Amino acid sequence: MSPAQVFRFALAGLAANKLRSALTTLGILIGVGSVILLVAVGNGSSQSVQNAISSLGTSSITVLHTEGAVGSTSATTAFAEPQNLTVQDAQALASVQGVASVSPAVSASETLSYGASSDSASLTGTYPSYFPAEDDTLSAGAYFTTQEVNTAQDVVVLGSEAASDLFGTANPVGKSVLLAGIPFTVVGVLAEKGASGLSSADNTAVAPLTTVQDALTGFGTLNDVIVLAKSAALVDTVEGEITSILDLRHHETAADADFEVLSASSLLSTASSTAHTFTVLLGAVAAISLLVGGIGITNIMLVTVTERTREIGIRKAIGATPGVILAQFLTEATLLSMIGGALGVLAGLIGTRFQIVGVKPVLVPLSIPLALGVSVLIGLIFGGFPANRAAGMRPADALRYE
Amino acid sequence: MTGEPHPVIRLVSVVKIYGTGEAAVQALRGVSLDVVDRDYVAIMGASGSGKSTMMNIIGCLDVPGEGEFLIDGIDTSSLDEQQLAMVRNRKIGFVFQAFNLIPRMTALQNVELPLSYAGLKSAERRHRAEAALRLVGLAERMHSQPKQLSGGQQQRVAVARALVTAPALILADEPTGNLDTKASQDLMEVFDRLNAAGRTIVLITHEADVAAHAKRAIQVQDGRIVADRRVTAPGALPPLLTQPTVPS
Numbered sequence: 162m163s164p165a166q167v168f169r170f171a172l173a174g175l176a177a178n179k180l181r182s183a184l185t186t187l188g189i190l191i192g193v194g195s196v197i198l199l200v201a202v203g204n205g206s207s208q209s210v211q212n213a214i215s216s217l218g219t220s221s222i223t224v225l226h227t228e229g230a231v232g233s234t235s236a237t238t239a240f241a242e243p244q245n246l247t248v249q250d251a252q253a254l255a256s257v258q259g260v261a262s263v264s265p266a267v268s269a270s271e272t273l274s275y276g277a278s279s280d281s282a283s284l285t286g287t288y289p290s291y292f293p294a295e296d297d298t299l300s301a302g303a304y305f306t307t308q309e310v311n312t313a314q315d316v317v318v319l320g321s322e323a324a325s326d327l328f329g330t331a332n333p334v335g336k337s338v339l340l341a342g343i344p345f346t347v348v349g350v351l352a353e354k355g356a357s358g359l360s361s362a363d364n365t366a367v368a369p370l371t372t373v374q375d376a377l378t379g380f381g382t383l384n385d386v387i388v389l390a391k392s393a394a395l396v397d398t399v400e401g402e403i404t405s406i407l408d409l410r411h412h413e414t415a416a417d418a419d420f421e422v423l424s425a426s427s428l429l430s431t432a433s434s435t436a437h438t439f440t441v442l443l444g445a446v447a448a449i450s451l452l453v454g455g456i457g458i459t460n461i462m463l464v465t466v467t468e469r470t471r472e473i474g475i476r477k478a479i480g481a482t483p484g485v486i487l488a489q490f491l492t493e494a495t496l497l498s499m500i501g502g503a504l505g506v507l508a509g510l511i512g513t514r515f516q517i518v519g520v521k522p523v524l525v526p527l528s529i530p531l532a533l534g535v536s537v538l539i540g541l542i543f544g545g546f547p548a549n550r551a552a553g554m555r556p557a558d559a560l561r562y563e
Numbered sequence: 564m565t566g567e568p569h570p571v572i573r574l575v576s577v578v579k580i581y582g583t584g585e586a587a588v589q590a591l592r593g594v595s596l597d598v599v600d601r602d603y604v605a606i607m608g609a610s611g612s613g614k615s616t617m618m619n620i621i622g623c624l625d626v627p628g629e630g631e632f633l634i635d636g637i638d639t640s641s642l643d644e645q646q647l648a649m650v651r652n653r654k655i656g657f658v659f660q661a662f663n664l665i666p667r668m669t670a671l672q673n674v675e676l677p678l679s680y681a682g683l684k685s686a687e688r689r690h691r692a693e694a695a696l697r698l699v700g701l702a703e704r705m706h707s708q709p710k711q712l713s714g715g716q717q718q719r720v721a722v723a724r725a726l727v728t729a730p731a732l733i734l735a736d737e738p739t740g741n742l743d744t745k746a747s748q749d750l751m752e753v754f755d756r757l758n759a760a761g762r763t764i765v766l767i768t769h770e771a772d773v774a775a776h777a778k779r780a781i782q783v784q785d786g787r788i789v790a791d792r793r794v795t796a797p798g799a800l801p802p803l804l805t806q807p808t809v810p811s
Contacts (some may be wrong), residue, residue: 474663478663482648484645
């Protein structure tokens, strides 16, 4: 008997009970679909976290000032008083081996306006070396210069969103905008970076450190210092050096530090292991639903075999060997799981096109052949027991079955 | 060998016991029987006489406990389930009381089924199945499903399915049990003509007027053959065949 003939018998067997076959298929569909979709959601969230972190630049290290706001003394303890993070601190870091640049930065949220349109943007005051450290590129104009920092010029580089909010499609370079009521000349516009984490990285304005301190924030503490290492491989050693230099300068131990040193690579490794755990967990939950779908196949195939006992008896009486009966029922079970698997892949593919709980799923290509393979295996394994029962029936008994 | 007709089935002191110990039931207590080629045998007996057990053994659906059973010269005791399936496919054509057609398959597909299991190609299957259906007078209904056919028509499809593999033996178990008088007569006429055309037939029945169509009547009681009456020679025409013309 040819495989094509076995296949045709199996198809006819499934067609005989369309609703039941469809519902059994649905179990596998949901299982396979959710494996693909949930793994894609896990992968998507891990990638968005990784993108956000790597947009900081993989060889950049951020020193954050912690404990209290600018010039605050409220967090006084019996040990060391928290100190300001100063430009002198930043200059001290520049001497560390392996450091390419050090950019002290202050930041504030300020109103930015041009003519009638105004918008709230995050303003950063820093050095020109801030741009390469932050992985920024220009779409128009130029960065401000060290000379302009030294002479505290009223110049500003706008983020792409801040620029388009104020100027639409017009070129802002050379125009004068008001930042907290003070006129600044736009010298450059940054290229779009996309959303990173909670806020847009494009709704920004970057001006010389001295200008911003003069006009807006005062000469208290810096908010952070961006240190760029010469290569990503040096990040760990540079990070250690920075910590010991600042501890020394602030007379502190690690326990009561008034600063925090963060690097993209250390964040990345923590985040990616968290995201991996998350993906595995989601996949496991989905795999359980696939298992339930498989048990559904066993269940329905057992019912089918019992219901068709007489038919099995007839087929055996007219010459079907146990092997042919086994093949027919195994094919039926595998067809159910394969159709379910294929539709599940389709459902998963459609599902990944939508944003799910704020995460854009990113398909893991390997999950498709894997899910399909597993669904075929499920058909063979979960269909094996009922099919074996059918093949082992004694024809004389099967024929008597009512 | 002599000029004696070749025995299609041979039972030698067949014993069959169901169950064990106290609950053991001796269904057959030493049955010996030869059925020769072209013969037309009716096995008669009340329920519980052992005729169903005989039918299962002759049909290779069951194996003897003791003794020997040979079909077309093949000893079945040494065969496994796979080989028994092939013997059933090649050597025996079954006709059951309950018709036992497979629902949702057309008459033609039902008749093609044993040929599928024999591994024949599609065109050859169709050609032979159509010929078998024509032989039982159902050429017009070959694309009907069993539920669209009357009982008599369904049983004739079953006969077509039994003879399509050109088996050594057609084995019919109470073939008229579910049919009315007219359909029974039509069916028995089909059997008579098949026998006249050279088919060996074993009928299992408890109806005397059905047994009257056979050339040889065997009475079974309590697992033994109690009477064996020869009506006409195996090579002669069936006793009740009204039209001696053989369908082509």
